[in-house]
Amino acid sequence: MGKSFGTITVLVLLALPLILFVAGQFRLFAGRKPDDLGITNGLLKAPMKDWRNVVSSQAAYHPHEPHHVIAPLEYTGDGHGAMERVAGIIAGMPGARIVTATPHYLHAEFRSMLLGFVDDVEFMLDTNDRLIHMRSGARLNRKDFGANRARLESVRSRFERRAESRNGDPIPT
Template sequence: MIRWVVAVLVVFVIGFLVYVNMNNKMPEGLGTTEGLLKLCPASPNCVSTQASPDDVDHYIDPIVYTGDAKETQLAIEAFMLDQDNARIVSHTLGYVHFEVTSQLIGYVDDVEFYFPEADSVVHVRSASRVGYSDLGVNRKRVAQVRAMLGE
């Protein structure tokens, strides 16, 4: 009996890891299009400063900064890279895209920062690639960046 339970658990774990690996591919359409980041999916595992404020599952306030946009972008990049589980995927002046990998299972989140030229705000989209809920991880990540910038 115990052998069957162990066998079922092993099959479940292997199946779960295969599922995560197959669905951890980078989504299409990341970046900005006419000043807008990609919309969040319907699932509550994404936050965005460009979601509708009425969308309580997805909306988060933009990060307001003072000073130079380039210096702010560099500060955010350094902060994210100090987390040891983030890597830059795409980087231009005014936009940066990170992949952040969870320590235990290897879930990947896409975290984008957009710095519009006309405003002193940072727009953010932080979204999990796999799963339905992120247990608040993406919202917490944006709060940490906000706190680092002293807002």
């Protein structure tokens, strides 16, 4: 009995990653798109206070924790051109799909390669303050292990490099 139990345990442990991978390919970990994405009263969706799976440059306008806060993108020149730059950056990122793009708002979904988890990413143009507010949040789980912050910081880095290259400054390598 002990030998067969050990064999079954080994088979289950070997099969589990395959089962999880297949489930991800069938989008069983994608979650449901939130109904409250977009701009409401001039703000992007609020972070859920007790969840660590979202960052927002507008966290200060909602009940939040320090881990929710991220700085917005700052731009010079034309705001619509800056939003087009953001759209170009997002379109070139792995797992990204732009869902909605208007001159003032962009919503994209990022799907993880292995298990198919989906995160919603939003950008909102604020022409008065010359900012692009941003929010990135996981649909599932309370923690994202920093994935959403890292994604938006990657967007920031690419955005700033493209701005520098347009101003004639060298692009850092």
